Amino acid sequence: MRILTIAGCVLAAGSILFAAADEAALQGAMKEIGPVCSGLGKKIKAKDATASADARRLVASFSPVQKFFKSRKAEDGVTFSKTAAAEFKTIGKLTAQGKWDEADASFKKATATCGGCHKTHREKAADGSWKVK
Ligand code: HEC
Known part of the structure; x- marks a missing residue:
């Protein structure tokens, strides 16, 4: 029994660590998506041909985001990520x-997906940083 309890604790600790790593991947992606996305908007307005490369970068950035929401079984988050990547x-x-x-x-x-997902899945922490809801 004791062994089972210990094994259970190790498993639980492992999954907490795992969740933290996932969240870090999501946050890393968002920190990149923010500036690249606003740059892309300006480039489209300016008819700047380097916009294509930015758009491709954004497609790639949404891959860890989609994975994150899939692992959380949050269907709406998965759909927002898929729509963003497709657009x-x-x-x-x-x-x-x-x-x-x-x-x-x-x-x-x-960009309609940004607000859509943030409204349900993002919240401001006490220190002013963003976290997952
Ligand atoms: C499927 C959900 C989802 C979509 C779609 C999404 N975000 Fe986020 N975003 C989040 C979550 C959750 C957070 C809070 C955690 C974090 O800060 O990383 C966040 C945080 C952010 C942050 C703050 C990053 C930080 O921590 O400093 C920026 C900037 C951001 N998103 C930009 C965007 C932009 C721009 C788009 C659209 C092109 C977008 N996001 C689309 C879920 C999403």
């Missing part, structure tokens, strides 16, 4: 073809 992928193609108006419309759809 950024489209934006990458459109900007490469010089279709700036369509890219701008897609950008609005992509």
Whole structure:
């Protein structure tokens, strides 16, 4: 019995550590997504061809985000992440073809996911930093 209890504790501690690592991956992704996304918005307005590379970077950044919400079994978070990745992928193609108006419309759809997910899954900690809800 004692052995089982110890094993249980080790498992529980392991999963807490695991959750913390996941959260760090999500936070790392968000800290990158923030500036790259606002830069992309400006580049689309300025018809700057380097926008395609930013859009591709954002697609990649949403991969750990999707994984995080999948591991938490939060379906809405998974859907927001998938939509964001799909729209950024489209934006990458459109900007490469010089279709700036369509890219701008897609950008609005992509950024609607930011607020959507933040409203349900993000909260401000006492020290002013962001954390997962
Ligand atoms: C599927 C959910 C989800 C989506 C979609 C999402 N975010 Fe987040 N975001 C979070 C969560 C949860 C946090 C709080 C944890 C954290 O700070 O990393 C966060 C935090 C942030 C932060 C603060 C990072 C920090 O800790 O300093 C920024 C900036 C940010 N998101 C930008 C964006 C932008 C821009 C988009 C849209 C292109 C976006 N996010 C889309 C879930 C999401």
